[in-house]
Amino acid sequence: MLYITQRIQSTKFKVLKNLEQIADHCTICHKCLDKCPVNIDSGVISIREREILKKMDFKHTPVPTQLTLGYLGTRNQALNPIIRTGLLTGGSTLQRTAVKLAKPVSLVPTLKETRPMQLLHAPVSHPGLTTLRSHLPSSDRNQAILLNPPGKAVSTVFYFPGCGSERMFSNISRATIFLLLSQGHQVVLPPPYMCCGYPLKVNARTKEAQKVFLENTIIMTQIRDMFNDLDFSGCIVSCGTCMESLADQGITDLFDAGLFDISGYLFENGLTVAEPQTCLYHAPCHDSLKGTATARLARAGIDARAVPYCCSEAGTMALSRPDISYSMFLRKQDAVEQARQGLDTAKPRILTNCPSCVQGLGRQTRVTAVHMAVELARLTGGADWTKQFRALIKNKEIVTF
Numbered sequence: 001m002l003y004i005t006q007r008i009q010s011t012k013f014k015v016l017k018n019l020e021q022i023a024d025h026c027t028i029c030h031k032c033l034d035k036c037p038v039n040i041d042s043g044v045i046s047i048r049e050r051e052i053l054k055k056m057d058f059k060h061t062p063v064p065t066q067l068t069l070g071y072l073g074t075r076n077q078a079l080n081p082i083i084r085t086g087l088l089t090g091g092s093t094l095q096r097t098a099v100k101l102a103k104p105v106s107l108v109p110t111l112k113e114t115r116p117m118q119l120l121h122a123p124v125s126h127p128g129l130t131t132l133r134s135h136l137p138s139s140d141r142n143q144a145i146l147l148n149p150p151g152k153a154v155s156t157v158f159y160f161p162g163c164g165s166e167r168m169f170s171n172i173s174r175a176t177i178f179l180l181l182s183q184g185h186q187v188v189l190p191p192p193y194m195c196c197g198y199p200l201k202v203n204a205r206t207k208e209a210q211k212v213f214l215e216n217t218i219i220m221t222q223i224r225d226m227f228n229d230l231d232f233s234g235c236i237v238s239c240g241t242c243m244e245s246l247a248d249q250g251i252t253d254l255f256d257a258g259l260f261d262i263s264g265y266l267f268e269n270g271l272t273v274a275e276p277q278t279c280l281y282h283a284p285c286h287d288s289l290k291g292t293a294t295a296r297l298a299r300a301g302i303d304a305r306a307v308p309y310c311c312s313e314a315g316t317m318a319l320s321r322p323d324i325s326y327s328m329f330l331r332k333q334d335a336v337e338q339a340r341q342g343l344d345t346a347k348p349r350i351l352t353n354c355p356s357c358v359q360g361l362g363r364q365t366r367v368t369a370v371h372m373a374v375e376l377a378r379l380t381g382g383a384d385w386t387k388q389f390r391a392l393i394k395n396k397e398i399v400t401f
Contacts (some may be wrong), residue, residue: 020053023053024320027317028043028046030042030043051204054204065319068087068316068319069205071167072195073212074193084167088167088168095120095123095124099123100123102117118322122326124362125359128170135174139192142191142401144227146186146188146227146398147188147392147396148397149392150392154183154185156230157186158220159177160236160246162194162195162241165371172238172374173238174377175373176236177393178385178388181392181393183269185233188230190223194219196212196241197213197216198242203316203320216249217254220254220255226401235258238353238371239286240261240284242288243286262373263372263373264292271380273379276302276303277301277303278302278348279350280351281304283352284311284357285310306339308335310328311352311360312332313357313359332360340366347367349368350364354371357369377389
């Protein structure tokens with residue numbers, strides 16, 4: 001860009017017409033920072049670039065992305081099920097059907113790279129049938145839920161489900177709660193449909209993100225004050241972007257406790273698996289286990305082969321820039337094919353610790369994408385762990401703050 005500016009001898013904003021292309025190629029994983037000799041965080045710069053483009057009306061946000069961000073930004077309990085049915089259930093069904101119908105058309109070179117066809121390169125995953133809240137007692141915007149384990153609690157934790165685990169794939173949040181309660185941990189849950197704000201932030205919805213950050217801080221402060229008689233041993237998440245966003249919002253100071261991925265927290269507390277397992281593992285761009293997953297899984301009795309590269313979902317990138325996403329999908333597909341060689345199952349499980357990655361990996365037809373929490377719930381609780389979950393959550397309290 002500096003070269004172009006010098007060549008045309010202009011500093012007008014039109015010189016930066018390709019800035020969006022540069023910003024869109026970043027998944028905001030911050031991994032460049034460790035390798036940069038001058039400590040430049042490309043992720044932070046990419047967000048700032050998007051904010052500049054948004055401010056000057058140069059940023060393009062496709063309708064599917066706008067609808068998704070609107071859904072994630074609302075906490076209305078009456079609207080959420082309706083929007084979810086139309087957007088997630090209906091939208092994903094429509095996309096999968098269109099993928100099948102568009103196969104003959106996709107062979108035409110001139111049509112293959114058009115934007116509608118780019119959205120139909122690979123079918124999206126089936127979202128969960130229900131949200132977490134359909135399995136829990138009803139609670140209002142100013143109410144928290146306290147879940148008590150059978151017997152004496154060994155610790156108390158605050159669990160922030162986040163959009164991906166609460167609304168999209170609720171089996172992740174249910175597995176997290178099951179694991180915590182079955183291991184003797186008392187669990188405090190926030191009000192329904194709270195978002196960490198990260199999707200809004202990285203899509204340059206700055207004011208909306210700041211509003212969510214402020215609401216979250218107020219709500220979590222009120223929850224902590226209401227439970228001031230309890231000592232929290234951890235703040236638990238099942239999503240890497242939630243971990244990053246909540247860390248920025250100061251959750252560790254609010255609860256005076258560390259911030260943990262659910263699997264990491266359980267491994268630190270001695271969780272092991274009786275039955276040895278062999279599977280694949282995908283490290284998310286926003287890795288809540290900080291690169292330690294395969295080692296921790298090995299100590300717990302699970303032999304996991306790491307599969308490199310991004311899953312291709314990258315939050316809303318698959319909706320906003322399907323051309324970039326599809327290139328990443330093909331690269332991941334090749335990596336998966338190489339990693340699965342020698343395994344004794346035709347469609348091995350690939351574990352990950354990110355709901356968005358479950359969505360992205362779900363596009364791969366040669367593997368079954370499973371969140372680590374769901375796999376640990378299955379291995380420790382058996383095939384009927386969901387039935388046990390329903391029994392465990394009966395010992396609950398609704399607390400108004």
